[in-house]
Amino acid sequence: MSKVNSVEEWLVKDGVHNFSSEEDYVSPEDPLLLERLEWFQDQKLGLMMHWGPYAQLSTDASWMLCDHEAEWSRKCADWDVDAATLKQQYFDTNKTFNPIRFQPERWAELAADNGFKYLTFTTKHHDGFCMWDTKTTDYRVTGEDCPFHTHPYADICRQVFDAFRAKGLGISAYFSKADWHTPSYWAPGMLAGEVMHRGSSYNPKKYPELWEQFVQFTHQQIMELLTDYGRIEMLWLDGGWVSAQNSQDIRLGEVVDKARETQPWLLAVDRTVGGAYENIITPEQTLPEKPVHVPWESCITMSKSWGFKYEDEYKSARQLIHILIEVVAKGGNLVLNVGPQPDGRLPHIAVERILEIGAWLSVHGEAIYGTRICEPYAGEHCFFTQKEGTTYAMYLYSSETTQINQEIYLPLQHDIKQVDLIGSVEGLSFERTAEGIIVHLPAHELTEQAPIAHTFRIS
Template identity: 65%
Template sequence: MSESKDALPDQEEQVVESGVHNFSKEEEWVKPEDPLLNERLEWFKDQKLGLMMHWGPYSQLGLVESWALSDDDGDWSRNDVDWIDDMEQFKRQYFDLNKTFNPIRFEPEKWAELAADNGFKYFLFTTKHHDGFCMWDTHTTDYRITGPDTPFHTHQYADICRELFDAFRAKGLGISAYFSKADWHTPYYWAPGMERGRHMWRGPSYDPEQYPWMWEKFVEFTHEQIMELLTKYGRIECLWLDAGWVRAGRRGQDIRLGEVVEKARKTQPWLLAADRTVGGPYENIVTPEQTIPDRPMNIPWESCITVGNSFAFGFDDRYKTARQLAHILLEVVAKGGNLALNVGPQPDGRLPGGAVRSIKELGAWLNVYGEGIYGTRICGPYFTGAWAFTCKADTTYAFRLYKNEKEPVRQQTVIPYTGSAARIELVGTGGRLEFNRTDEGLLVELPQAAVTEQAPITHVFRLIANE
């Protein structure tokens, strides 16, 4: 990503490249001192699969969320913006999208039912992205879903965050609230006429150290928004914070995050925080984006990966198959993480049909094999490409991954596992398998019914240590 004259010093690692965030190193993770928070992190690690959603007025364009507003990110974020040369006019048009955002086909209970019926255990929703548009009934700005300029404000489901949080909670899912620490709409962050002039980047348009009074206004504004979400919208399991460049030590962009999180924990003492890419005591969960770590990590982490190609809705998006999604989930879980699977809702308030089909097919697979996913922990040999391993109590689950339906299914297969196994069963059939131990692992023979012409998504073996 090209940098402006006010970019971060060379010795400071970039946290965003083409809109995709790096993730903190395992050694940067700090274990909480509070026993309740550690207990909640174990709960989090049990869940394995969350439904993530990026949704806002930008869905009307089918364009990447927010980033086209940043001139320094225009080289990659404006690839589809070819109808206008004047980017100042584009920014005005983008910010005016609230005036036409009217998702009258929005049905929150159907979304929650889809998630609950197909194996999702928590819900991660964008309450506000970098563009500053609020999907809840905030009293800090009129740039909100319930604002007078937004036609949806008269709808019965106008307070979208409240409707979604209540619907998903009613189905037993935990709530994780995405919140961007940057806000490119408020004049307290992108102030007109300041030193950057018309050329904007992801940071503030002024130097907070030179204008501390203005920065303090932004801090107060941010704290008030966070406290609204964490005191008026029911139980929240995690405050999931984006815009890692807004942090102490980054050109004066300290929003005193610890102050507001600890204040919120007086009301919600179980609250986890994911101050992504920052490290330290308020990044309780590490969050790789559109990637999976190349090795297991024995800390709480969560890969956010899209069902389609992008986080926001795209009119020509293509959606991953159930095989692809299951294999992604298995690699994530075998390496110790959770998968936050992202769907971008349509501007009319419905979920894309292709994404729904993929989710239901993944759910059908989880209905059979989920016992080897939920509540498990990592164990060697973790993930080999062809095999994924998880464990729970005295049982290890070995998943044989078939890359495509044409991959040959062999009746005899060697499970590359050297741990204890007194009994081996094929999950989904209940059948006990004969096996022999070899130098390479456990040689098992599949029942004839499992040797199919078209390879399944997986075969799953239950390795029980003791009879």
């Protein structure tokens, strides 16, 4: 990693967060939290949703509001207005947000039926718009300025959490610690020229009373979500620059400990901050180079964007499944993000990808769920996992036109009695070599169209 000049530069580049190192990980001591981390590591696949009024602009959440990020974040802002007007127009999208085709039950059914095990949902991004019926601000989906506030499903977080929970999925509540709408964080008139960066517009040490207002505001919002919205498995905190190390201390431990009085199982994900409240490490749009031996998940978009975009390009199912395989082989979870449309539906391409992932997992899922790192974790074109004395080898094909060889080399040197091809034939013939084994595929597997992967069960 190249040397950086400040905490903020290290934390975020073009809206993408770096991630904490395994060496700095602090394992919780509470036996219940350790148990819940084992649960988390069994799940392997989560669904993430970035959604809010910004979906109407066909842009990612929040970042175009930040003047210091304008070079990259406003490339999609192709309407000819000055920065102040652009920011006001963005903030005013709450006045037209009316997703009357919102389908929480359909979303939950689709996720549950296709192998997703938990949901990470954006309750509030950096722009400060609340997707629940908060009492702290009128800038919310149930506020009178938002036309959706009269709809029976107006409290979007409640509807989403209840629907996914009813299908047996765990709930992870994304929450931005930064809030660029509230005047106790971005305080009008307290920054020369109103040129905003991602942090607070004032020095909290110079204005402790104003900062305390923001701390109490943040605590109240978090406690609403963790008190009034049912069981929450994870509090997934974004905005890593809001931290004591960066002189923006919201006393996170205080509110998490209070929430754990009623939800003692709660995992905290204080991204990039480290310490006792970053129970899970979260690489973003990337994978670690090598296995990571502490709880972690990669958050990766199905398309190129976090929020809904009309002209978006989606990764193929093959790409997404290969990412899942590599993440799991390196000991992590994958949480795949989709941005719902402004009308409340999921993009049809996202639905197609979810169905394709589900079809693959329905056959090969035993090599994914509940597994742990296996030595060696990878070889040429293949990745390994293990579970309850069984090793799994997933041999990847980069495209449909990749040639399938009848002999598959796997660098496994432990004692092997049987090799099965999941979804096809049990008891394949194989031979040992000095470096591993060579497995012989049955003739009917030598098709013109290569599968996403061949998965072998090895015992």
